Amino acid sequence: MSVLKEDLVRLIDNPESLRRRKIKNKFFHVVLFLCTIFGVVVLAFLLYDILKKGLPWLSVDFIKNFPSRFPKKSGIYPALLGSLMLILLTTVIAFPIGVGTAIYLEEYAGNNRFTEFIKLNIANLAGVPSIIYGMLGLAVFVRALGMGRSILAGSFTMALLILPIIIISSQEAIRSVPGILKQASYALGTTKWQTVTGVILPYAIPGILTGTILSVSRALGEAAPLIVVGALSYVSFAPSSVMDAFTTLPIQIFNWASMPKKEFQNVAAAGIIVLLIILLAVNAVAIILRDKYQIRMKD
Amino acid sequence: MNKIKGLILVLLVSMLTLSAVACSKKPAALSGTVKADGSSTVGPITQAVAEEFKKVNKDVEIAVGISGTGGGFKKFVVGETDINDASRPVKKEEIDKAKANNIEMTEFEVAKDGIAVVVNKENTWVSDITVEQLKKIWSKDSTVKTWKDVDPSWPDIPIKLYGPGTDSGTFEYFTEEINGKAKEIRPDFTASEDDNVLVQGIEGDKGALGYFGLAYYEENKDNLKILKVNGVEPTLDTVMNGTYKPLSRPLYIYVNNKSLERPEVKEFVKFYLTKAKDLVKEVGYIPLEDSKYQEQLSKIK
Numbered sequence: 001m002s003v004l005k006e007d008l009v010r011l012i013d014n015p016e017s018l019r020r021r022k023i024k025n026k027f028f029h030v031v032l033f034l035c036t037i038f039g040v041v042v043l044a045f046l047l048y049d050i051l052k053k054g055l056p057w058l059s060v061d062f063i064k065n066f067p068s069r070f071p072k073k074s075g076i077y078p079a080l081l082g083s084l085m086l087i088l089l090t091t092v093i094a095f096p097i098g099v100g101t102a103i104y105l106e107e108y109a110g111n112n113r114f115t116e117f118i119k120l121n122i123a124n125l126a127g128v129p130s131i132i133y134g135m136l137g138l139a140v141f142v143r144a145l146g147m148g149r150s151i152l153a154g155s156f157t158m159a160l161l162i163l164p165i166i167i168i169s170s171q172e173a174i175r176s177v178p179g180i181l182k183q184a185s186y187a188l189g190t191t192k193w194q195t196v197t198g199v200i201l202p203y204a205i206p207g208i209l210t211g212t213i214l215s216v217s218r219a220l221g222e223a224a225p226l227i228v229v230g231a232l233s234y235v236s237f238a239p240s241s242v243m244d245a246f247t248t249l250p251i252q253i254f255n256w257a258s259m260p261k262k263e264f265q266n267v268a269a270a271g272i273i274v275l276l277i278i279l280l281a282v283n284a285v286a287i288i289l290r291d292k293y294q295i296r297m298k299d
Numbered sequence: 300m301n302k303i304k305g306l307i308l309v310l311l312v313s314m315l316t317l318s319a320v321a322c323s324k325k326p327a328a329l330s331g332t333v334k335a336d337g338s339s340t341v342g343p344i345t346q347a348v349a350e351e352f353k354k355v356n357k358d359v360e361i362a363v364g365i366s367g368t369g370g371g372f373k374k375f376v377v378g379e380t381d382i383n384d385a386s387r388p389v390k391k392e393e394i395d396k397a398k399a400n401n402i403e404m405t406e407f408e409v410a411k412d413g414i415a416v417v418v419n420k421e422n423t424w425v426s427d428i429t430v431e432q433l434k435k436i437w438s439k440d441s442t443v444k445t446w447k448d449v450d451p452s453w454p455d456i457p458i459k460l461y462g463p464g465t466d467s468g469t470f471e472y473f474t475e476e477i478n479g480k481a482k483e484i485r486p487d488f489t490a491s492e493d494d495n496v497l498v499q500g501i502e503g504d505k506g507a508l509g510y511f512g513l514a515y516y517e518e519n520k521d522n523l524k525i526l527k528v529n530g531v532e533p534t535l536d537t538v539m540n541g542t543y544k545p546l547s548r549p550l551y552i553y554v555n556n557k558s559l560e561r562p563e564v565k566e567f568v569k570f571y572l573t574k575a576k577d578l579v580k581e582v583g584y585i586p587l588e589d590s591k592y593q594e595q596l597s598k599i600k
Binding site: 066067068069149227230231232233234235236237245255257258259260261262265 | 332334336339342343345346347349350352353359360361362363364365366374379492493494495512514515517518519578581582583
């Protein structure tokens with residue numbers, strides 16, 4: 001104890017050491033700031049580049065047109081519709097299953113080897129490369145279940161892809177529900193199901209929604225598994241049912257980016273802007289929903 | 300309530316008769332779906348044809364995928380697609396697999412593609428290269444590190460190699476023609492599935508040498524230098540008449556014979572061969588001679 005005190009006194013009394021420590025502090029202040037700014041600068045540069053190339057090409061026609069071999073006439077309509085239908089269906093499939101699994105694992109499942117095994121597997125699945133899900137989707141949904149290369153098959157594949165993330169984030173959210181709230185509910189003689197619907201879900205829903213939306217955003221940007229499942233690069237028609245063939249925004253953008261004609265780079269940039277707008281919109285919906293439920297909780 | 304039911308019944312009956320009439324007459328408008336997949340090189344041609352075909356036949360739905368020639372054939376031989384785009388002729392085992400599934404196919408050649416051998420704009424020492432020199436550079440156990448290693452009269456500048464990735468049909472074709480065996484190549488070159496990346500790489504590297512589809516050179520003419528191969532420069536004429544050898548190749552579509560009996564597929568293929576001449580040029584490839592298209596058109600009854 002006394003040694004430490006002596007050390008302290010020596011340090012404080014030594015102006016040279018003080019100076020050095022202050023310089024060190026300054027130095028790391030700057031380094032850490034540069035670390036922070038690095039990502040932002042790169043993002044800003046990318047955005048600037050994309051906006052500069054893409055904005056002049058963005059128009060109502062671009063949204064309404066079909067892809068064309070002429071850059072000027074090219075549009076994103078079938079890909080946009082394909083992406084939106086795919087994402088909607090994916091969410092409808094994955095959300096109930098994911099949240100259901102999380103509730104089961106956190107509230108109902110016994111604390112045994114089997115539960116541990118399932119949890120371990122889900123955690124592992126979250127780290128599996130997305131293309132593997134594509135192969136699984138091709139074998140199971142497209143071929144074995146006979147869905148063909150349809151939006152439905154794509155949605156099921158995407159749902160599998162994002163399920164682990166939904167489950168894990170929902171588990172976290174459910175775990176964060178204070179024990180006293182649950183105990184209070186049980187003390188009133190409610191059943192487990194009543195406690196789940198009356199206390200746990202309302203409290204956990206902001207967290208669950210955040211996790212879901214983040215995973216849906218990921219699905220929106222995926223191309224690899226969909227290519228395996230059989231999303232096409234060009235469709236001459238807008239998808240009208242879930243059994244239709246389809247293409248999506250990332251695939252369309254990739255397709256344009258690899259075209260020989262220089263102007264297609266700009267068309268691709270315009271496509272990226274559309275994709276970004278949709279991503280931001282989806283995220284905005286998530287934030288609005290979350291805030292809404294959070295306010296309700298405080299009341 | 301009954302009135303409404305009656306009305307619906309009348310409507311239904313009239314619709315049925317109308318459609319029956321429409322069917323009994325020769326169908327005025329085609330409908331149905333045409334599914335194509337396969338080579339990403341041929342894909343743009345098929346897409347261009349689809350774009351034009353759709354203007355005439357609004358109700359026909361056309362879907363074009365680009366899973367690569369081999370990937371496309373995997374779907375084609377089990378009957379999942381009607382047409383397969385191919386940047387090489389069909390292989391024997393693919394025909395056998397198709398036969399096992401009761402599928403017969405017809406081959407149509409639709410265009411030619413030249414592979415351009417390209418160097419940096421500032422490269423002053425080479426404008427003509429031979430197949431032997433290319434082989435020396437690209438072969439599996441190549442020891443070439445600088446341009447001087449290829450030809451003593453060339454400068455002692457490191458040679459940097461750029462080429463399409465291993466899933467590409469261009470890669471397969473180039474290695475087969477130059478190295479004598481498909482997919483055999485030295486491992487230390489910059490590979491990309493996106494030819495635009497190769498273009499950028501060669502543009503920014505004085506010692507660069509690379510190869511890719513002629514269309515990508517045509518679009519970047521001002522920033523690249525193309526080499527003659529065995530003394531012949533790849534142009535529309537030399538590729539069309541076959542004097543640019545060996546780096547020019549035919550592009551095909553394969554059509555499932557059963558699908559070909561369906562009116563929408565039949566019309567689509569006919570349309571393809573009729574319009575190919577102009578459309579092929581617009582997407583950057585080289586058309587066949589007129590007579591070849593005519594000859595193939597007569598194959599379709």
